[in-house]
Amino acid sequence: MNRARWGLLSTANINRRVIPAIRASKEGELTAVASRDQSKAENYARTWNIPRAYGSYQEMLDSGAIDAVYISLPNHLHAEWTIRALESGVHVLCEKPFAITLPEVDAMIAASQKNGRCLAEAFMYRHHPQTKIAGDFIRQGNLGELSHTWGTFSFPLDRRPDVRISPEMGGGSLWDVGVYPLSLAQYFFGAPPIAVFGSQWIGESGVDETFAGELCFAGNRFAQISSSFRTPVFTHFEAIGTAGRLSLNRPFTQMDEARQLVFYPKDGEPVELPVPEQELYVGEIEDLNNAILHGAPTYITLAETRDHIRTALALYRSAQTGRTVELSSIA
Ligand SMILES: NC(=O)c1ccc[n+]([C@@H]2O[C@H](COP(=O)([O-])OP(=O)(O)OC[C@H]3O[C@@H](n4cnc5c(N)ncnc54)[C@H](OP(=O)(O)O)[C@@H]3O)[C@@H](O)[C@H]2O)c1
Structure with a gap:
């Protein structure tokens, strides 16, 4: 693997900032988008020129078409979909706040460790x-x-x-x-x-x-x-x-x-x-690319993330x- 293939998990408003960053990153490419609705995903993919569109989040995670996912869901869904992605063998960049309870944070970290997949909080600044x-x-x-x-x-x-x-x-x-x-x-x-x-x-x-x-x-x-x-x-x-x-x-x-x-x-x-x-x-994308492709530690540690929450x-x-x-x- 010489590039990390990214998928967007949702058609959230914030994606408009992250899409150019994935494309500008040295070792990342934007491959797919998933929405709860197939036609919404397809329209979004057309607008943003994204090769693949999925009408369910899980379908994209199971597709084999992505290595990493950017999770831009409402806060109460961050933990569930981060864990599902990690269980599907996909690396995760999850929006802030990472989760809204500590048991959720701990379960996310445990899923990353168990599945040997990278996980990072998207604090771009x-x-x-x-x-x-x-x-x-x-x-x-x-x-x-x-x-x-x-x-x-x-x-x-x-x-x-x-x-x-x-x-x-x-x-x-x-x-x-x-x-x-x-x-x-x-x-x-x-x-x-x-x-x-x-x-x-x-x-x-x-x-x-x-x-x-x-x-x-x-x-x-x-x-x-x-x-x-x-x-x-x-x-x-x-x-x-x-x-x-x-x-x-x-x-x-x-x-x-x-x-x-x-x-x-x-x-x-x-x-x-x-x-x-x-x-x-762009920094948060390159950081995860680096972790996925070269085994580097993520810049924001999961211990720091846990302390934020x-x-x-x-x-x-x-x-x-x-x-x-x-x-x-x-x-
Ligand atoms: N880092 C930053 O600069 C930054 C800036 C803004 C927001 N954020 C974070 O990004 C996340 C998304 O924020 P946003 O303002 O971009 O959200 P948004 O525009 O409201 O989009 C949220 C997306 O989540 C999906 N979704 C799934 N279940 C949903 C439900 N029950 N209700 C509503 N949407 C649902 C929808 O996608 P589908 O319909 O396609 O499934 C929707 O487009 C939040 O965690 C926020 O804190 C970060």
């Missing part, structure tokens, strides 16, 4: 040079001691109904976009928090349409995160240390012209750190109970 340069910059000690961070991701959710505001489908702003600043804080601190406190505003939809969280890390270090479906598009992250702060503008979205990484030292003038241009979604669950529990939640209480 983690593969972008802006994130990697920022992580290296912090780890090299340029901020002194990292003290606290704050990060946010919001956008106005005008499309209603939408899977994001369905309580039954794992909707909610924390699950949908709050997990971005959450995961970036954990990446910068190099570990999950030890305790969290969450607050939420539940809309008529029945899900958190605005969420705010405080994360307490070992060594008296803190992160504040927020997410909303009610406010204009805004993604930003600040990492603040004893020797200065690092400001990441637009760290989670495609808009490259506004993407910026600036170091504000304790003394002296701000310095803009150059960030090479890279299409936002564990922290989100702790935040939700805190918001529901009004109490601080220790991460050790979330199995």
